[in-house]
Amino acid sequence: MELITKDLLINFLFILFPLFLLQMFYSLKFVYRIDKLKNILFTILFMVSIGLCMLFPFSMGDGLNWDLRRIPFIIGILYGGPKNGVILFTFLLVTRFFIGGDPGFYISVITCSIMAIILSLLSKYYLKMPLGQKVFMSGLLVILYTQIAFFASINLGNEGFPANMWSEYFVINILAILMATLLIEVIRINSDMLKKLMKAEKLEVVSHLAASISHEVRNPLTTCKGFLQLSQQEEPSPYIKQYLATAIQELDRASDIINDYLTFARPAPEKIEQISIYQEVRNVVNILTPLANMNNVQMLVNIEKRDQAYILGDRKKLEQSLINIVKNGIESMGNGGRLEIKIDYQYPLVRVEIRDEGKGMTQHQINRLGEPYFTTKEDGTGLGMMVSYSIIKGMGGQINVDSEIGNWTSFSIEFPVAH
The missing domain is CATH 1.10.287 (Helix Hairpins)
Structure with missing residues (x-):
């Protein structure tokens, strides 16, 4: 019993160690600008964690080894996505094959295959969940994974698992996944805060200079x-x-x-008035329709006029910011395409969504939108997007950008509804 506890605690340290290295990397990447290595390093760290857990298991005999490999396997796919999952899945099975033990290898093939499919399907939705749901989901997944492994070992390995050992193993798995989830969320939050802080400092310097x-x-x-x-x-x-x-x-x-x-x-509105978001979007469409026709772009407008859809701000500045964003979307489609604009009313927010079929952006480019002098155009200055971000944030709005390189880009602009 004590030996099992010791082996599992050692496994737990193998899970925590890569997470601490990941925190160090996130802190250093802003200094040395090594964003391109982020995904590779993330995958390597979780491969190391899986490998160390498998090299130091506790054995039940007849080729059955038990460890905490499923923790980095689950976390790695949920946060790294399907591509990362393929690498971790292959690495885990190859490592298990060379360790040996026929029943244990076949159990790993069955359990990893089932979980890899489930985790890959959930990964896209998992990242959008709030923290509480993430912790609950990761705990639920490790319970499912452990149960599948347990029943597979009984049917293929013909090994009974003592109730006290099973309880201990089950509890440590749950505690490990919960702590790993919380740690990686803290790392991500710290990274996002550091990005925003550096961006805010840069914008403040340019603001004073301007x-x-x-x-x-x-x-x-x-x-x-x-x-x-x-x-x-x-x-x-x-x-x-x-x-x-x-x-x-x-x-x-x-x-x-x-x-x-x-x-x-001076992003704060000089003249605060109630603005009909419907009317402003309609004005922007009317202004930019000739430009869209010249670029062979079809503008699809899905907006519904509602009396309560008013926001507070400067009408001219809002129009300027929307024109900049829609104009960029039109110009991003060199061979023509469709640009969709719609308004979504969800009190107390009103959301303007602008989606084009242009060349798209990488996540790194999305993160830099609104920074001084950053642009994806060959002859652009980045000033228009910088001003748009400043105006919208000055009016209490928020911009969320999603994109797929080579296919589309979507801007979702949210404003609080005027009371």
Whole structure:
């Protein structure tokens, strides 16, 4: 009994050790920019954990070895997804084959195959669950896994498992999966907080810089434009007239850029009013329909007017932010396609969803949206998206982005409904 407890506690340490290494990696990746290695390292750490657990089991004889390998196997697939599951499944069975013992190997094939399918199907939904549901689900899955292994061992291995040993093994499995789930959630929360903190600091620096520079540059630009307009009142040659028109046009463009920077520096609405989200989305569609037609993009609008669907904010700034996002979606579809816009009312929130069939984005690109000077366009500056994020957050809104590379991108923008 004491030997079994000792072996299982050693297994438990083999589960915790990779999680602590994972925490170290998440802390260091922001310094050394090694995001590309994240998935590989995640898989390797859980392979090491599975391998160590299998190398130090407690044996019931006749080729039956019991350990805590199912804990990193479950966690690895739930958080790593089906691709990670294929690697862990293959590694586990190959390792078990070389360890030997016919009944034990066949039991592993049966139990791992069943659980790998279940876990792969659940992984996409699992990551979207709140913490309480995740803990409950992981506990439920380890109970299921343990029960399948237990009944398979009775039928294939003809081994009875003493009740006291089975109870101890069962309890340690549950405690291990619950603690591992909580630890990996803490690691993920810390990582997300660090991302947001670094992004906030970067945005704050640019915000102060934008505010100071914009005020200094706007006055001389206004003066230059005034003198150029006065020059047009004379009768210059056609060439000079063309030059003056070009100069004024470029000054207007520079002024627009400065206004964008000021909007970013002061995201809070200057004029707070009740805004009909239906009317604003309809205005944006009307403005951008010609651009969509030029790019062979079909705009599918599914919006329903509701009297209670009002939000608080600055009407012009909201329109500007929505135009930026919809325009990016249109321009992302180089060969045409469909762009869907719909409004979903779920009190106390109203949600605007914009989905295109463009080139899509990686998770790394999604995480950087709204950062200064980050863009996925070859000739873009990232200023439009940066301003849109700033405006929407300044109005108490939230942006969620989902994308599949090469297929689609979806923006879900939520606002609190005005009372």
